Amino acid sequence: MLTVSEKFTAFRIHKDDNNKISSGFEQLSLEQLTAGEVVIKVAYSDINYKDALAATGKGRILRTYPLVGGIDLSGVVIRSEDPRFQSGDKVLVCGAQLSELYDGGYSEFARVKADSVVNLPQGISLRDAMALGTAGYTAALAIQRMEDNGQVPERGPIVVTGATGGVGSFAINMLSNIGYEVIAFTGKTEQAPYLQALGASKLLNRHDIEIGTKPLENAQWGGAIDNVGGETLAWLTRTTHVWGNIASIGLAGGIKLESTVMPFILRGVSLLGINSVEMPLSVRAQGWKRLASDLKPSKLALIAPTTIKFADLPQAFDAYVEGRVTGRTVVEIDASLD
Template identity: 85%
Template sequence: MSTLITELTQVPEKFTAFRIHQIQEGDKKKITSGFEQIGIDDLTAGEVVIKVAYSDINYKDALAATGKGRILRTYPLVGGIDLSGVVVSSVDNRFKTGDKVLVCGAQLSELYDGGYSEYARVKADSVVALPTGMSLRDVMALGTAGYTAALAIQRMEDNGQIPERGPIVVTGATGGVGSFAINMLSNIGYEVIAFTGKTEQEDYLKTLGAAKLISRHDIEMGSKPLENAQWGGAVDSVGGETLAWLTRTTNVWGNIASIGLAGGFKLETTVMPFILRGVSLLGINSVEMPISVRTQGWKRLATDLKPTKLSLISPTTIEFRDLPKAFDAYVNGTVTGRTVVAIDDSL
């Protein structure tokens, strides 16, 4: 360990990072991105310096790197909303050199430099100690997607969700959050219904733990203020018309965890599900939260919510140098499973 600590304290003058810029071309702004050599003082301020072992690829990362979505709120920034690695130095006494840690979300690659870098400098309140029994790769195989699924389940249970109240429907079932939610919920005793447009993925979804599939193409969502109650609750990453339908079809005292808007950001419903059935709509924000909530979520991910199909959901690891070639598949929706990015897998 002493040799490792000595090596960690020797941060090179320059190191490799994948950086995103916005440049002005005439009357238009253009996003450019690529590998650069930068120094520690080029990074946004923070109390903890980390030698990065792994990151991952989320849809937001692909949008930011390709300029297909407005994710960054300042430029330039290092991309990558997640990272795991080993502490190089810290001016916060909660962390010391050699500690294995992770950072997920926490406005990385939005306001602060992110995980696509050999070294990162981050705010101490965003850092979580590596949970016992998990590796630095494990936590990036989970990443923001796995953490968001865990947070959704935690909030639902805090609000009284129990398996006896009926099945949980998971929309966007083949996505990262949906896949993790199915596996986690089934592992803790819930009957899970996968709601998807990709019915060819039936074997995958049932292997994760789905009891059955519903094709979104076969659903008549209706227009009544209240439809036939079918679910004990829901984890929804679609939003729009689908979320409105879920409010009308969730049973008494059921919870709907809203975590995405792939199907639209508008919500057209009535107050009747909320006042006549006591349905709760829970907004899930995995970026801005107290460190106590973040830490508790990761403790559960290492224990009762630990996925049993992690290698199935996150099967791919790529080298850091191959990162730019991976984004298009995410933007085009052709990628299968989550991708871990190995930046220094020797840690």
């Protein structure tokens, strides 16, 4: 029977009186973690760009300090005050304000709110769940919302911007697997073999694109999943076919959207905002069921090739901040639970 250690190791992030961020391993007790109804022995976590920003202080991600880092986790329930979860259940938590308002997954034990916990679907291991993580879940949510709004392969190819990132990589592979033609939009043309292996039929070099200034440009795409925002998103609205859907996820290219209403009125283009955090449990559970079935990536090992030990976590963040990482990294905390 699994029990909670009196003291356990966690990677915690602090801010001092001068707003300087520091982080590192500490010994904590359960009572020092933020409140929650479910206690989990953590098997795996992962590294997202957001995690690297938070841990290095390069981005103000946390809204309260100190907090344990890690926005995702998978593991086994130790105890639960909520009847939906029992001791021994394999579960995951992704995109639920961990390492923002609540202590996260970089810990041997976690205490989380029951409404953020999803039972691990059959067909996915605890490691698979973190290879997917928030990135995989977000890509699945984007596809689900587009399909709910009428997107079908017959309407034309789907452009995926930020194609080599986690969400972009998963989106390409998932869309390709369910019958869509996929075009990868990227500045990293040296990654062409990787993107083609995922299922991209064509690459667009973002440095070669003429954005244009017309309210409407030549319609080329059935829809898009956009991880960039800014002028790239505005260009997508002007170049998407009638009744196409654009799932807006990221803002690496800027937060402003300078457009006109013409794509929405004259072509019926829909702009769908994707928020993977503020989601009811029923939506989370449905997304993960699809990730275990028709949206399960066929190239998961290619997208998430790296597993590091918990002890090596602090040395891994700089590469993410500096944009030197392709593919996802899983953090192994207790593999024996899988």
